[in-house]
Amino acid sequence: MIREPLIFVLSEKGKRACLLPVLDVDEKKSVTQGITVRKNIKGFPQVSEVEVVRHFTRLSTTNYCVDEGFYPLGSCTMKYNPKINEKVAGFEGFLVAHPLAPEEMNQGNLEVLKLTEDLLCEITGMDKFSLQPSAGAQGELVGMMMIRACLESRGEQRKVVLIPDSAHGTNPSSAHLCGYKVREIKSNSRGTVDLQDLAAGMSEDVAAFMVTNPNTLGVFESDIKEITRIVHSEGGFVYMDGANMNALIGTSRPGDMDVDVIHLNLHKTFSTPHGGGGPGSGPVGVKEVLAPFLPKPHIEKRGERYYFDYDRPQSIGQVKSFYGNFLVVVRALSYILSLGPEGLKEISEIAVLNANYIRKSLEDIYHLKYNSPTLHECVFSDLFLKDFGVSNLDVAKRLIDYNVHPPTMSFPLIVHGALMVEPTETESKRDLDLFIDAMKKIAIEAEKNPELLKSAPHLTYVRRLNETTAARNPILKWTPESKGKE
Amino acid sequence: MYPEEYRYSKDHEWIKVEGDLGTIGITDFAQKQMGDVVYVEMPDIGTELGHHQTIGVIESVKAVSDIYSPTAGEVVEVNEDLNKSPELVNEDPHGKGWIIKIKIKKSSEVEKMMSYSDYEKFLSGLDE
Numbered sequence: 146m147i148r149e150p151l152i153f154v155l156s157e158k159g160k161r162a163c164l165l166p167v168l169d170v171d172e173k174k175s176v177t178q179g180i181t182v183r184k185n186i187k188g189f190p191q192v193s194e195v196e197v198v199r200h201f202t203r204l205s206t207t208n209y210c211v212d213e214g215f216y217p218l219g220s221c222t223m224k225y226n227p228k229i230n231e232k233v234a235g236f237e238g239f240l241v242a243h244p245l246a247p248e249e250m251n252q253g254n255l256e257v258l259k260l261t262e263d264l265l266c267e268i269t270g271m272d273k274f275s276l277q278p279s280a281g282a283q284g285e286l287v288g289m290m291m292i293r294a295c296l297e298s299r300g301e302q303r304k305v306v307l308i309p310d311s312a313h314g315t316n317p318s319s320a321h322l323c324g325y326k327v328r329e330i331k332s333n334s335r336g337t338v339d340l341q342d343l344a345a346g347m348s349e350d351v352a353a354f355m356v357t358n359p360n361t362l363g364v365f366e367s368d369i370k371e372i373t374r375i376v377h378s379e380g381g382f383v384y385m386d387g388a389n390m391n392a393l394i395g396t397s398r399p400g401d402m403d404v405d406v407i408h409l410n411l412h413k414t415f416s417t418p419h420g421g422g423g424p425g426s427g428p429v430g431v432k433e434v435l436a437p438f439l440p441k442p443h444i445e446k447r448g449e450r451y452y453f454d455y456d457r458p459q460s461i462g463q464v465k466s467f468y469g470n471f472l473v474v475v476r477a478l479s480y481i482l483s484l485g486p487e488g489l490k491e492i493s494e495i496a497v498l499n500a501n502y503i504r505k506s507l508e509d510i511y512h513l514k515y516n517s518p519t520l521h522e523c524v525f526s527d528l529f530l531k532d533f534g535v536s537n538l539d540v541a542k543r544l545i546d547y548n549v550h551p552p553t554m555s556f557p558l559i560v561h562g563a564l565m566v567e568p569t570e571t572e573s574k575r576d577l578d579l580f581i582d583a584m585k586k587i588a589i590e591a592e593k594n595p596e597l598l599k600s601a602p603h604l605t606y607v608r609r610l611n612e613t614t615a616a617r618n619p620i621l622k623w624t625p626e627s628k629g630k631e
Numbered sequence: 632m633y634p635e636e637y638r639y640s641k642d643h644e645w646i647k648v649e650g651d652l653g654t655i656g657i658t659d660f661a662q663k664q665m666g667d668v669v670y671v672e673m674p675d676i677g678t679e680l681g682h683h684q685t686i687g688v689i690e691s692v693k694a695v696s697d698i699y700s701p702t703a704g705e706v707v708e709v710n711e712d713l714n715k716s717p718e719l720v721n722e723d724p725h726g727k728g729w730i731i732k733i734k735i736k737k738s739s740e741v742e743k744m745m746s747y748s749d750y751e752k753f754l755s756g757l758d759e
C-alpha cells in the first residue's frame with residue numbers, strides 16, 4: 146500500500162485550485178484592512194483542485210466506520226445510523242431553518258423539540274427534559290450544576306459527590322468541574338455498588354451519588370431502589386449516567402428507579418452519528434424537584450403555540466447556543482417515531498441478547514472477572530494471556546487485522562486488562578460469529594505465536610503506532626523544517 | 632525489589648522518611664499496572680495535604696489515576712524532572728521517579744503504613 150503523503154509534501158510553488166479573473170478595477174490597498182491575516186502560517190500548501198480532492202478522498206478510504214463493519218466499542222453504543230434519519234434531517238424545512246427566525250415562522254421546528262422532549266420523558270420516566278447540552282459530558286455537568294443550584298436555593302452547601310469505582314471517567318470530572326470533592330464507592334464481588342460502603346460514605350455533606358445503570362461492566366444495579374433510598378434519606382440527589390440506556394430502553398425506566406436527574410446520549414442510544422464528530426447531543430432529564438433549574442430557554446407550549454420560555458429565574462442559564470444540536474434531535478426523533486414503542490423495546494432485548502451470545506461464546510476462553518448476569522455489554526480480562534506475554538492491547542491490535550474495530554480497552558479500571566464488548570442490536574448473527582471466530586483464533590495465536598499479536602496490526606495502512614511517544618512528544622503541526630522527515 | 636526502609640500504602644504509594652521530611656512516589660507495582668506514564672500533575676509547593684488527599688494525577692497511555700498522600704503534610708518540593716521526563720516514574724519508580732517531598736505532620740500515620748514485607752504480602756494477595 147502506498148502511503149499518502151502530507152498535503153504539504155504535494156505542494157509546488159505556483160499551483161492553485163482556482164484562477165481569479167484579471168483585476169479590471171483600481172487596486173485598493175484597503176481590502177485586507179481590519180481583517181486579521183495570520184502571519185505565522187509557514188509553507189501554506191499550493192496544490193491544484195484535483196490534488197486536494199484526491200488527497201482527501203484517498204485519506205478517507207483509510208478510515209474505519211460503522212457503515213463498514215463491526216464496531217463493538219463498549220459503552221459507546223456504536224450502532225448503525227439508519228439512513229432514513231439522514232433523509233429526514235435533510236428536509237428543507239429542517240435544513241434551512243434559521244434559529245433566529247421569529248417563533249411564529251418556526252412552529253414546526255419548535256414542535257419537533259417539544260415532541261422529542263416529551264417522548265424522552267415517556268421513555269425514561271422523568272418529568273422534564275432539556276435538549277440543550279451538546280454531548281454526554283456537558284449533560285453531566287448541567288445535571289450537577291442543577292443539583293448544586295437546587296441545594297444552594299435551600300441554603301445547603303454540600304461539598305462531596307460519591308461515585309462508584311466502575312464509573313466513566315467523565316463522572317468525577319463533571320463533579321470536580323462543578324466544585325465538588327469526589328469520593329469513590331467500592332464495587333462488591335458481584336461488580337455492583339457496595340451498599341455498605343455507600344451507606345458509610347453518605348452524609349449531610351454529600352450532594353449526589355452518580356451511578357451508571359447498567360454499570361460499565363454491563364451489570365444491572367439491581368439494588369438501585371435501595372441505592373436511591375439511602376442517598377435520598379440523607380437529602381442527596383441521585384444522578385444517573387444514561388450512557389448505557391441502550392440496555393433499558395423500552396424495558397425499564399430510570400424515573401421509576403427514583404433517579405433525580407439523567408443524561409442521555411442521542412448519539413448512542415438514539416442512533417445519531419457518533420464518530421467523526423457527530424455532533425453529539427446529551428439531553429438532560431429531571432424530576433419536578435429540579436425542573437426550575439433546567440437550562441433556559443426551555444421549550445414550552447401554551448394553547449396551540451410553541452415558544453421558548455426565558456422567564457425562569459432559578460435556571461442555571463443557557464448552556465449551548467440556541468437550543469442544542471437541532472438536526473441531531475431531528476434524527477433521534479425520526480429514529481424514535483420510525484421504531485415506535487414496540488420497536489424501542491426490541492432494541493434493548495436484541496442488544497442484550499447479542500451481548501450475551503458473545504459472552505457465552507467466549508467466556509470459556511476469555512477470562513470474566515465477575516459472574517453476574519450482564520445486559521448489553523460484557524467485559525473480558527486479559528489475565529489468561531499473561532503467561533504468553535500478551536496483553537489486551539495486542540488482542541485489540543490483532544482484531545484490526547480481522548477487519549473488526551477493537552473493543553474499549555483497559556476500562557473499567559476494576560478489571561485487569563479489560564476488553565469491553567458492546568455489539569449493539571444492529572449486528573446480525575453472521576457478524577457476531579465473525580467476531581467470535583476472530584477472538585477465538587486470536588486466543589490460539591496468542592499461545593502459538595505471540596509475536597504475531599505483539600507486532601499487529603499487519604494488514605493496515607499504518608502498522609502499530611508508538612502511542613507513548615505520541616503522548617509524550619506530540620507533533621501537532623507541520624513546519625517547513627519538518628520537510629523530508631514526514 | 633521494594634526498599635526495606637520505605638513504608639507503603641494500599642493505594643501503592645511509598646514514602647521515604649528522613650527526619651520530618653517525607654519523599655513520596657508510586658510503587659513499581661503501580662507503574663507496571665499503569666503502563667507508560669506520559670504526564671504527572673503535581674501540587675504547588677506550600678499546599679497543605681491531608682491524609683489520603685489527592686496529591687495529583689498520573690496520566691498513562693492506559694488511564695488517568697489519582698495519587699494520594701499517604702500522610703498529612705505540607706508540600707516542600709516537587710520533582711520538576713517529571714515535567715520533561717515522565718518516563719522516570721516507569722524507569723526508576725522508587726528513586727528518580729519520586730513525585731513530591733512533604734514536611735510530615737504526624738509520624739504516627741507513617742508508622743501505621745505497611746513495611747516492605749507486609750506490602751509484598753499484600754501484593755501477593757491481590758486479586759487482579
